Amino acid sequence: MEYLIGFNVAWREALDILLVTGIYAYIIHLVRGTRAVAVIYGLVLVLLVYWLSNELGLYSLNWLLTNFLGSIVLIVIILFQGDLRRALAQMGAGRFWKKAQLSDAIVDELAQAVMSLAKAKVGALIVIERYEPLGDVAERGVPLDAIITASLLSTIFQVGTPLHDGAVIIRRGRIAAAGCILPLSSKLKAQSLFGTRHRAALGISEESDSLAIVVSEERGTVSVALSGRLTTSLTDQRLRRVIKNALER
Incomplete structure (x- = not known):
């Protein structure tokens, strides 16, 4: 006993x-x-x-x-x-209990679009939803619910188009919205190397767990923001790895 x-x-x-x-x-x-x-x-x-x-x-x-x-x-x-x-x-x-994964084909389309925009020095800002919903952010822009293709992303960010200044939101493997306004981070205010897009990318990564991809129109470089940290000068292969790793964490 x-x-x-x-x-x-x-x-x-x-x-x-x-x-x-x-x-x-x-x-x-x-x-x-x-x-x-x-x-x-x-x-x-x-x-x-x-x-x-x-x-x-x-x-x-x-x-x-x-x-x-x-x-x-x-x-x-x-x-x-x-x-x-x-x-x-x-x-x-x-x-x-859920995975925010993108297929290899979608990652290819994203990387192709980003690198094409960088080569042409066309500014771009793409935010990929991970686990925390970005519905409130998507509502601030123009709803699209479109298939992700490199050509569509390149068209959205061309100078002179109505949506090129805002951010594209990727949700559930589709382009949920474009022309979205993001919160700006105060971390990069004093750094002249980074513009509004970089501050917006860092800002949304501070307020959510999303992954933000930025193309600089001045230098033609690719950066990513995740968990309040900015990583710059990414190559095509490294960008693909960052996207896949972020969605598998």
């Missing part, structure tokens, strides 16, 4: 540890690539020090950390509300 009771307690403890570990891993996966990752690791360190201070009888340190932990939740919410909002949106979107 005592053996069964002991086994029951051990089973519950194991389940408790497994659930906590799973939740922690899930949160890390959600906020990966954002500033919140460093905060989570910092909180784990603080909790470890708090536990040690309690075990070793370091009362002053324990009192200090107790008061700190009492207000840390509010501090984190205020400082990282954008990252938390995005993480919660991804949870609501069922990130682990």
Whole structure:
């Protein structure tokens, strides 16, 4: 009987540890690539020090950390509300239960269009929806619901066409909308190398988990923005890898 009771307690403890570990891993996966990752690791360190201070009888340190932990939740919410909002949106979107993949044929059409526009030094901005829905962004532009082809994308961004200044939104393997207005990031304000398209690409990647592709009309270079980070001067092959890797994460 005592053996069964002991086994029951051990089973519950194991389940408790497994659930906590799973939740922690899930949160890390959600906020990966954002500033919140460093905060989570910092909180784990603080909790470890708090536990040690309690075990070793370091009362002053324990009192200090107790008061700190009492207000840390509010501090984190205020400082990282954008990252938390995005993480919660991804949870609501069922990130682990659906895949935002594009076929190889569609990736080929995208890469072909982007490289063609870059060679001609025609500015372009293409945003690919991943797990977090971009329906609200698409609604700000002109709805298309068109098949993705290199020729159509090239036509949309030609100078003089009504939609060339806005962004194209790719959703569920189709061109959902064009001429969309995106939020601008403040990170690149002081850098003259980057224009409004780059700031818009970085801005949408900060507010969602989408992948944004930018073609510079001044330099004819290709850049991508993902998770608030801008990568520049991509080749055709590297662009294809970035698109595929981003949609498989």
